[in-house]
Amino acid sequence: MEIIKIIGLGLITTILIVIMRQQKPEIAIYLSIAAGVIILTLVLSRISDMIDIFQDLAAKANVNMLYLGMVLKVLGITYVTEFGVQICKDAGESAVASKVEFAGKVFILVLAIPLLGAVFDYIVKLIP
Amino acid sequence: MDINLIFRIAGLGIIISIFNMVLKQADKGEQAHLLTLVGVVVALMMVVPLINSLFQNIRGVFGF
Numbered sequence: 669m670e671i672i673k674i675i676g677l678g679l680i681t682t683i684l685i686v687i688m689r690q691q692k693p694e695i696a697i698y699l700s701i702a703a704g705v706i707i708l709t710l711v712l713s714r715i716s717d718m719i720d721i722f723q724d725l726a727a728k729a730n731v732n733m734l735y736l737g738m739v740l741k742v743l744g745i746t747y748v749t750e751f752g753v754q755i756c757k758d759a760g761e762s763a764v765a766s767k768v769e770f771a772g773k774v775f776i777l778v779l780a781i782p783l784l785g786a787v788f789d790y791i792v793k794l795i796p
Numbered sequence: 797m798d799i800n801l802i803f804r805i806a807g808l809g810i811i812i813s814i815f816n817m818v819l820k821q822a823d824k825g826e827q828a829h830l831l832t833l834v835g836v837v838v839a840l841m842m843v844v845p846l847i848n849s850l851f852q853n854i855r856g857v858f859g860f
Contacts, residue, residue: 677799684806692816692832695809698839702802705843705850712850716857737859744858748851 670714674707697759704751738783742776801846805839 681703688696719740726736749772756765812835819828854860 677802680799681802684802688806688809688813691813692809692835694832694836695805695812695839698805698836698843699802699809701843702805702846705846706799706802709850709853712853712857719857740858741860744854744860747858748854 670710674710677703677706697755700758701755704755708747708751735783738779741779745772745775745779748772801842805842808835808839 681699685696685699688699723733723736726733749768752768753765753772756762756768812831815831816828819825819831
């Protein structure tokens with residue numbers, strides 16, 4: 669059971685952070701970053717398995733692999749951005765956090781714009 | 797993954813805060829500040845390779 673491992677890690681880290689925050693808040697941030705990275709790495713192998721299954725399904729359903737790759741890229745950007753934003757917010761820098769979030773939204777939009785163009789082309793083709 | 801890193805960082809923080817108290821008692825405030833800075837840098841050097849490996853993994857999984 670991997671989830672029990674992760675819960676234990678989270679609890680231990682939380683206790684250590686609560687101890688640390690009164691004395692040295694700057695070290696407490698490192699603790700929370702390390703815990704976040706370790707948990708995300710543990711989960712990432714499962715996500716990788718899931719993505720393999722999705723790719724199999726997409727190949728069976730004859731979905732264009734380009735679109736699936738785009739969706740996966742957006743998913744990756746979301747996860748990474750959320751990770752960074754949470755760390756910034758944890759340290760009390762919500763201004764920086766909202767900028768990072770904005771950057772993530774912009775990059776997702778940049779990835780999605782070619783798709784939007786394809787949709788518009790399709791609509792124009794449908795209109796007689 | 798290894799939870800040892802978390803314990804190492806927590807131990808570093810506890811040791812640094814103890815030394816900080818001792819140095820402040822001995823009226824060496826600026827050295828206490830420098831010690832804190834060194835601790836932060838050491839913790840950064842522990843955490844940065846971890847973040848690097850996470851980003852490499854994410855790149856591999858999501859196909860950046």
